[in-house]
Structures are given as C-alpha cells and as structure tokens.
Amino acid sequence: MIQRDDASPIPRPGGRTARVRADVLAAVERELAASGYDNLTIEMVAASSGVHRTTIYRRWGSVAGLLVDLLASGADDDWQPADTGSLEADLIRLNREVRDALAQQPSLTGAVIAASFRTAEAAEALTSFWQDRYVRSEVVVSRAIDRGEIPSDTDAQRLLIACTAPVYHQLVLLRQPMTRAAADRAAKDAAAAARAGVYVR
Amino acid sequence: MIQRDDASPIPRPGGRTARVRADVLAAVERELAASGYDNLTIEMVAASSGVHRTTIYRRWGSVAGLLVDLLASGADDDWQPADTGSLEADLIRLNREVRDALAQQPSLTGAVIAASFRTAEAAEALTSFWQDRYVRSEVVVSRAIDRGEIPSDTDAQRLLIACTAPVYHQLVLLRQPMTRAAADRAAKDAAAAARAGVYVR
Known part of the structure; x- marks a missing residue:
C-alpha cells in the first residue's frame, strides 16, 4: 500500500x-x-x-x-480504499493493490521494506505509514456493517490483517510468486470468514 | 518457526x-x-x-x-508440530512458537529475517527452511480432517498461512508488539474459518 x-x-x-x-x-x-x-x-x-x-x-x-x-x-496523500458496494470486492481491490505493488519488478514497496531492515528511521516511517493505511481501510469494514453484510461487532483490524497479511507473507517473507487469483483468494477467504462471524469481538 | x-x-x-x-x-x-x-x-x-x-x-x-x-x-532437525487432539489447540501451539521466537529479545529468527534482506543466499535458505516447515505442518490439517473437525477438501496451505501470516505481519513488518493472547486469537480465527468451510478447494 x-x-x-x-x-x-x-x-x-x-x-x-x-x-x-x-x-x-x-x-x-x-x-x-x-x-x-x-x-x-x-x-x-x-x-x-x-x-x-x-x-x-x-x-x-x-x-x-x-x-x-x-x-x-x-x-499526506488522499489514498482511500475502493468503494465497490460489496465487502468481498473492496477486499479484492485492496489485495490487488498490495500484490501488484509487491510483484512488480523493480518494486518500490519491496525496496522500502528492505530498507526498513537497515535503518531504524526507515522502519519507524514504514510502521507509521502502514498504521495510517490500515486506519483508512477501516471504512471498508464499517460500510459492510452498515450494509448488513457482516456482524456489527466485527473487529475491523483483525479482518483487514487477515485479508492482507497472506499477500505480504507470500511475497515478502516466503519470497514466492503470487498470482492475482491467489491474492483474490485471500480476500475472498477473509470476506467469507467475516460473514461467518469469525472476527467478532 | x-x-x-x-x-x-x-x-x-x-x-x-x-x-x-x-x-x-x-x-x-x-x-x-x-x-x-x-x-x-x-x-x-x-x-x-x-x-x-x-x-x-x-x-x-x-x-x-x-x-x-x-x-x-x-x-535437518526433527521438528514436528504439536499433536494436542484438536485443530484449534494445534494451531495455537504453532502460533505461540512463531510469536515467542519473534518476540524474544534478541530474536534469532528476527536476525535471520533481517539477514535475508541483505544477501540472496540467506533469502534462498530462509525460503527453503519455511517451505519445509509449512509442509511438515500440513499434518495438523490432515489430522483435523481425519477427526471430522473440518471439511475433507480443506486446503492445508491456505489454512496454515491464514493462521501464521498475521503473527509474522504484526511482529516483522508492522513491528508492533503482539501478546500471546493476540497470537492465540489469530489461530482461533483460522480454526473457526476452517470449520466454517472457508478454506475448501
């Protein structure tokens, strides 16, 4: 992101x-x-x-x-997650953004992550950046709650991490290729789990 | 791991x-x-x-x-995942192992991950190591299938990544502290999603 x-x-x-x-x-x-x-x-x-x-x-x-x-x-930018009208499609858009940024060669995102293992300053800046992105993404969950797609006490952060973490894990830590379909799959899994009430508080 | x-x-x-x-x-x-x-x-x-x-x-x-x-x-070692008799408890043990190894100070696991961003040799060795560990962990899923806890066509790798990726994401990439309870939570979420049939092929 x-x-x-x-x-x-x-x-x-x-x-x-x-x-x-x-x-x-x-x-x-x-x-x-x-x-x-x-x-x-x-x-x-x-x-x-x-x-x-x-x-x-x-x-x-x-x-x-x-x-x-x-x-x-x-x-500082005005990034906002996509608003497609469904939780699953919003999460798919989110994961595609992450996946595409990490899979492209050369990857700016990959370079920044690598740099974060070199200097504490870069690590802190990356942590702040991601915290901001995850907070901005919470609207995806609140909209799904408003539409009645998922339980009202769904924990937005748990759901968002469950959705995106497999993409980072595969591409950054396991260093394996990941197709768009596999990133979509992770988003669909998180959406299905949310609908089943897995991420309620 | x-x-x-x-x-x-x-x-x-x-x-x-x-x-x-x-x-x-x-x-x-x-x-x-x-x-x-x-x-x-x-x-x-x-x-x-x-x-x-x-x-x-x-x-x-x-x-x-x-x-x-x-x-x-x-x-080369003889590491095997715990066999507690239930999917949820096995996954909790797995996540605690990952979480404890990453959260301890200083962390050997953290040092190896950092090194993998420095040399291609270390990155390749880490990739092989993790692939081996994830393959060995598949028995947790096949045992749960045999016990009838989860559908027989559950995708073991998707479930194992869904369980462990949030722990790595939080501690390695987001660089946030993670309590044992939070690591347990991620394992319970993955087990509940698996029982709901989220990871079927």
Whole structure:
C-alpha cells in the first residue's frame, strides 16, 4: 500500500520549495525502484531530479532522511480504499493493490521494506505509514456493517490483517510468486470468514 | 518457526567434523541473536566456538555461508508440530512458537529475517527452511480432517498461512508488539474459518 499512481504525482501546492520536494522525492522513487536502497546515493537523486546535491544534503541530510520523507509524503496523500458496494470486492481491490505493488519488478514497496531492515528511521516511517493505511481501510469494514453484510461487532483490524497479511507473507517473507487469483483468494477467504462471524469481538 | 529448543541442540552423530559443525553453528546462533547480522564476524564465531578461524573460513567461506548452513541444519532437525487432539489447540501451539521466537529479545529468527534482506543466499535458505516447515505442518490439517473437525477438501496451505501470516505481519513488518493472547486469537480465527468451510478447494 505504498504505491502511488504514476498518473497522480505528489501534489504540488505551488512554490519553489514544494516543487523541489516533489522533484526530489519523485527521483528517490525512481532510483529506489531501479537500483534498490543499498545502491541509492544522494548523487544519483541529484542527477535524476536536477536539484543540486548540496540542496539535498542541507534539507534531507542522508539517504535515510530522503526515504523517511518519501514515506511521510505518502501519508499526506488522499489514498482511500475502493468503494465497490460489496465487502468481498473492496477486499479484492485492496489485495490487488498490495500484490501488484509487491510483484512488480523493480518494486518500490519491496525496496522500502528492505530498507526498513537497515535503518531504524526507515522502519519507524514504514510502521507509521502502514498504521495510517490500515486506519483508512477501516471504512471498508464499517460500510459492510452498515450494509448488513457482516456482524456489527466485527473487529475491523483483525479482518483487514487477515485479508492482507497472506499477500505480504507470500511475497515478502516466503519470497514466492503470487498470482492475482491467489491474492483474490485471500480476500475472498477473509470476506467469507467475516460473514461467518469469525472476527467478532 | 526457526527456533530450536535450547534443550535439543543440533544432533551430533559423532566424529570431529560433526562436532565442529555443531559447535560453530551454536556459536553463530548465539552471536547472531546477541549482535545481529550486521555485526557478525567470523572472528566472533571463532572466539565463541573455540574453533580456529582458518577452519571456519575454509569450510564456510563467509558469514553468509554460516547463516545458510545454520538454516540447513534447522531443516535437518526433527521438528514436528504439536499433536494436542484438536485443530484449534494445534494451531495455537504453532502460533505461540512463531510469536515467542519473534518476540524474544534478541530474536534469532528476527536476525535471520533481517539477514535475508541483505544477501540472496540467506533469502534462498530462509525460503527453503519455511517451505519445509509449512509442509511438515500440513499434518495438523490432515489430522483435523481425519477427526471430522473440518471439511475433507480443506486446503492445508491456505489454512496454515491464514493462521501464521498475521503473527509474522504484526511482529516483522508492522513491528508492533503482539501478546500471546493476540497470537492465540489469530489461530482461533483460522480454526473457526476452517470449520466454517472457508478454506475448501
């Protein structure tokens, strides 16, 4: 859930400072996905963004600082889960987003996760980012409750983790390929379990 | 599921070679858990094991080689999932093992996972190790089928991943604390979903 559509770049509320930040973070995304965290240097980001490296050093300090700001910019965006009208279809959309972001080569999401095992700063930024994403996803569960699809005392976080954790587990930890159909399957399983009342408090 | 009981060290089928391997790998476990992969050196392993560092270099080549052999030795062991007589209790035991291994400080399992994001060799060894553990765990599901607890066409891997993935997700990726009760909860949820027929093929 780190991905951002290429079609919707970081908002540029105007001003040179905001433009510089947008250009630099876009370059971090490109270079991180292309080369991985280990090979990322401020020089590469400078060359790719057209922003002078002394400006980048002054403002972000280090490669880790750039990564933390990239994640912070993701938390600022207006991402919302899809609203299809059914719990199962909403969960399928969620899992496809996660699966597609992790399965693409090179994967920005994969690079950020790898970086989180290198620096505490990146780990903290990733934790905050995911917490924010899971909180935003709770609306999927509350809408399903409002539609009477699942019990009213369903625990949203338990359901959302049950849905998405198998996708991360398969692609990030087990390092196995995962088809879209398999990611859909995990979403359908979580929806079916929720309907059966498994995640009630 | 990397953990090994302290009480049941690597088998020593006899012979100096086997003893040296057992001593060296036990030292790798100790030093990895205490210092992490980044700080692990062959010198530390030599000092801790009492085996000369030239012997270690000749036989394992590098720190990555030591880690790969540590995981291979885990695949050789006689680990089996608990057989309590009920699906739910077996899954709870499985999740507690995973949770306890990841939650302890320092965590050998956590160190190995971190290392898997550093070297391809470690990643491949970890993947093989987990595949072996998940295959061995399938007996939990076949026993539950034999007892008539769950449908006979239950997909063992889907159920086992649904049970354990939330524990890894919470502790490794989201980096949040997880109580034993929460790990038990994930196991109970997976058992309830299996009984409701969620994981049928």
